[in-house]
Each structure stands twice: as C-alpha cells, then as structure tokens.
Amino acid sequence: MPARQHRVTRGDDYRRTVRAGHRVGGAVCITHAVLRAPGDPARFGFIVSKAIGNAVTRNLIRRRMKTVVERRLHAGFAEADVVFRALPAITGAPFEQLEREMNRALDRVARELPLRGADA
Structure with missing residues (x-):
C-alpha cells in the first residue's frame, strides 16, 4: 500500500482533481490528474x-x-x-489488463501534463 504521503486523503483534494483535472478515459477506469508543486510526491486516490x-x-x-x-x-x-475511478467492466478484467490500462493512462497524463518525474 502506498505510504500516506502518496495518498489523496481529503475530500476537497478528490473534488479538485476530478473537477479540474485532466481526464483520460479507459475501458476499466477513468483517470483524473492535476499538477502539484515541483518536488512534491505524487498522490493517488481511488473511487x-x-x-x-x-x-x-x-x-x-x-x-x-x-x-x-x-x-x-x-x-x-x-x-x-x-484519481482513478473504477468502471463496472473492471470486475471481469484480469490484473494484466488493469495494469496495462492504468499505465497507459498514466503515460498519457505524463505526456499531456509537464511532469518532471514522468520519464518512467
């Protein structure tokens, strides 16, 4: 499990990310992302x-x-x-497909938002 510093924990942060963030659709989940200050760790939330x-x-x-x-x-x-929002189709997806979809979404986020630590 990601350390606390890597988790979105407040409702306001979830709302800000989902409403104002860059959206990437997928077959099993929707991904929303916003930039943080330089040097801040990435934080993730799950709906x-x-x-x-x-x-x-x-x-x-x-x-x-x-x-x-x-x-x-x-x-x-x-x-x-x-923030990742799971879609009902996720229940039938094997782990490999889930990992592929989430990595594809994070790659798109990294390309479209100027992330400095996104060359992974």
Missing part, C-alpha cells in the same frame, strides 16, 4: 463505487489498483495528484 460489486470485490479491485500505483511510484512518477 470504487457500489456499482462495482460487494465489499469483497471492491476491496480486491482497490488492492490491485494500489499495486499498480506502487510499481509506478518505484519507477519515479511524481508531482501530480491522480
């Missing part, structure tokens, strides 16, 4: 609604998403707030 399934399913999806984020943090992703 997994009850439309996804029961609590066991939602927590499994959230844990998988956190694993992808941890791998990306180790690769050097920084200076952005990113």
Whole structure:
C-alpha cells in the first residue's frame, strides 16, 4: 500500500482533481490528474463505487489498483495528484489488463501534463 504521503486523503483534494483535472478515459477506469508543486510526491486516490460489486470485490479491485500505483511510484512518477475511478467492466478484467490500462493512462497524463518525474 502506498505510504500516506502518496495518498489523496481529503475530500476537497478528490473534488479538485476530478473537477479540474485532466481526464483520460479507459475501458476499466477513468483517470483524473492535476499538477502539484515541483518536488512534491505524487498522490493517488481511488473511487470504487457500489456499482462495482460487494465489499469483497471492491476491496480486491482497490488492492490491485494500489499495486499498480506502487510499481509506478518505484519507477519515479511524481508531482501530480491522480484519481482513478473504477468502471463496472473492471470486475471481469484480469490484473494484466488493469495494469496495462492504468499505465497507459498514466503515460498519457505524463505526456499531456509537464511532469518532471514522468520519464518512467
């Protein structure tokens, strides 16, 4: 699980990221991202609604998403707030597809927002 410094924890931060952030669509999740100040660590948030399934399913999806984020943090992703909103299609997606979709979205965010730690 990402350290606290790498998590979006406040509702205001979620709202700001989703409403004002750059949006990247995907088959299994929607990604929203905004820049942070230079030198700040990347922070990630996850929205997994009850439309996804029961609590066991939602927590499994959230844990998988956190694993992808941890791998990306180790690769050097920084200076952005990113919120992933899971779509119902995520329940049938294998982990490899989820990882591919999330990395594609983060690559697009890195290209479209001038992130300095995004060369991963």
